Amino acid sequence: MNIYDIIFYLFAAITLVSGFFVVSTKNIVHAGFYLLFTLFGVAGLYVLLGADFIAIVQLLVYVGGILILLLFGVMLTNKITSVDLRSGTSYIIPAVIGVGILWGALTAVLFKTSWRSKAPSGMDPTTSEIGRLLITDYVLVFELLGILLLVALIGAASIARRDKE
């Protein structure tokens, strides 16, 4: 077990434990804050995989943006902290069966597959390579993302904006 393994298990533990708290806590604000650690742990895992750009995006967008939005959403909703959230236990048997099947399938997939993996070539920065791909092969995706974000902006603003009388 080298140092990378230890760091991996550390981040994996952070992700799993906080993820468990996200789904088990009854207070939705606490769930939001536990999600912070889950997203952070995932960012650490990305770093270990050598995906530095994605790790930074994870921190910048998910931790810095989406989570804040999520907490805003909670804060916007009046008195949500006093609402008793107990709907989680009503379908326990179907849920256990469904999750069990999914877990079995995922485990089988994980161990039985010969993944097309590539030996890590150190921690080379990937950002400029992603830039090259975005400019050449995936230029359509790049421009379409611009339009997607424009449509998302207009749609989100027109839904969230309070109508003028």
Next chain:
Amino acid sequence: MDLTNLYYSLRLILPEVIVSVALLIIVIADLILHRDKKSIPYIALTGMLAALAFMITDLAQQGFAFIPSKSQHMFGMVAVDAFGTFFKILIIISSVFIVFFSNSSLEIQKVSDRIGEYYTLIYGMILGMMFMISASDLILIYLSIELLSLSSYVLAGFTKLRDRNSEASLKYIIYGAVSSGIMLFGISILYGISGTTNLMALNKFFQSPELNLLTLSFSLILIFAGIGYKISAAPFHFWTPDVYEGAPIAITAYLSVASKAAGFALLIRFIRTSFVAVVDAQGNWILFDFFDWRSLLIIISILTMTLGNFSALWQNNLKRMLAYSSIAHAGYILLGLAVLSVHGLIAIMVYFLIYLLMNLGAFFIVMLIADKSGSENIDDYSGLGYTSPLLGVALSIFLISLTGIPPTAGFIAKLYLFIALVDANMIAVAVIALLNTVVSLYYYVRVLKHMYLTKPSASTSSVRAVGINYAVVLILTIPVILFGLYFTPILEFVKNCISILSI
């Protein structure tokens, strides 16, 4: 990729470029025309017609756009072919109708100060659907589905007039987010074992003998779940009735026709380019034998049509009934795909062309009546055939056509489907589909019964539409009857459009 390559690729996807530019023009026009926004529908219409004109003139055009520079095969991100252009033409035609629908719709008129956003989002949907139809790369497929979904989530709750608008939007987002996550997971697993996202390159990968069937099937089922959500196939259809009922009727009609057509085109292209090993002389697609697409499609389609038809039996809300009926129709169309041959493909395309006319027509009349009477309940249709004769007759024609009774076009659509099924020796499935059609007769005729055999009650309104609405109704009604009697032109047109780019 450099400027000449870019120019070549952009020339191939010119209709999409026109739509994108029109989208930007609408946003800018909305900002400039702050006070008077009456001209925005005309701008939207112009953009659609321009794209339509370019597609009809370049029908025979084909080729790959955006070919990666280092690729040893010449497979691009976008496959432009006659099959794709056919579906894009369907999308644009239905969009043109939706502009007219929205212009007469009372719900949309109430939010006329946000009409710029409305058409921007419609254009977002069009762009997403067009790329869904011709995408031959999993990344582009996912992105275009997202573009379509995002726009339609907002449009489903656009009017914000009633609670059920917001409910429709919310349900749509939650189901949509889950299914797009599932699909993305499937795509990532597929990429993890194959190392490619291109559909053609996937076909090459599937030819290799050492495949992990478990992982592959798992990922394909996940991807199918994502597409099945878009076409509202049976286990993934739960969102459909609520969303269709809650959304503004113009959007419901659009979702039930265009969005579904794009989903089907995507599914057909996915199966045709990635999983077909050879096409034999009779036009049958011989698939790789590691994944039994035919059984999966048959099971899903029977489930879909049975659930759709039987749930429709108990609906008193006409919009909800049409939602279930559109689920059932998705089941029939899936059967056409399960034939896995060129004949099945022709049947699907004929079906879609006719389904567009009759479904849009039915929704349009339901919308006109709902605008007048304020509800879509079947009780408000009592005696409607006498109080508003023209609309009554037109609605009857659309409903008869949806059932598939001659001499309407719906009969031709079903006929080709059943011929394709029987030719492929799928007699048992054809019988089940036929029984389903009989079931569907009940709920369609129930509306007719209310319209003609019940006395007009106090809540029955006499709907007198303005001239343009009558024109739209006639434009939709005449082909439904005409194609039922003389269907050679659509068949010829469809036969010209069956080429799908593949290896």
Next chain:
Amino acid sequence: MLTEFGKIFVFLLVAIIFVAVSIFIAKLIRPVRPTKEKLKTYECGENPVGTPWIKFNIRFYVVALIFLIFDVEVVLLFPWALSYKEYGFYGFLVGIIFLVILAVGMAYEWRKGDLEWARPKPNIPYLKKIIKNQTGEINQLQSEESKIE
């Protein structure tokens, strides 16, 4: 040899350990004499009033939403900015088209007033009108005022 992320990780670790150790040592050596005043939630010396879970203004949400979308757009611009020079004018054009689409979104937000916090309140010019005109205008003024509220 440490990579850049290794340094960040060590930095993170040192930061956490520093805080943990100093709090722990402080707990060991500090005197503990709690009073009611000391145990109160610290709120800049003010008396804490009410619950901290207050309802936010919807405007915060709209601004956060816009921030998030532009955040993603900036994230996409980073890779482009690092490598567009290699492709000359073509690379530049790709980014410019993306930025133009962005700018349209920005113009939309600006024009629709989503970026303004409080709308301007024009109320002075109406006074003159009342003097000039009669009762009909006064009614209009009242409706305008209620709108501003």
